[in-house]
Amino acid sequence: QAQLVESGGGLVQAGDSLRLSCAVSGRTLSSTVIGWFRQAPGKEREFVASISWNGGNSRLRDSVQDRFTISRDNAKNTVYLQMNNLKPDDTGVYYCSRAETVLPTLDSRLYRGRGQGTQVTVSS
Secondary structure (H helix, E strand, O other), X not given: OOEEEEEOOEEEEOOOOEEEEEEEEXXXXXXXXXXXXXXXXXXXXXXXXXXXXXXXXXXXOHHHOOOEEEEEEHHHOEEEEEEOOOOHHHOEEEEXXXXXXOOOOOOHHHOEOOOOOEEEEEEO
């Protein structure tokens, strides 16, 4: 069973950038997809982005498509979420999770497991 460890969060001002990392350990399959989610206090978890472990196909939620990018480095077993022009609405705990869907999916029900998360706080 793969383990996921997130890092890279912090307290930043609106307009700043952060790069989150998700270190993936254990066995991965050709069908593995890694997704990023976030949850703000009092709000439901929401999908942010996902990427296939092989092939590099990716998807992002509409509200971040022009600001966030997701990438992977298979040699380092790490998935990155580059977040630019951050807004206060981006505040939340960000965590990664995995699915076995071959192609990236927005359906959070298909993801299993998660790391401890990393806090992102964007001040206005």
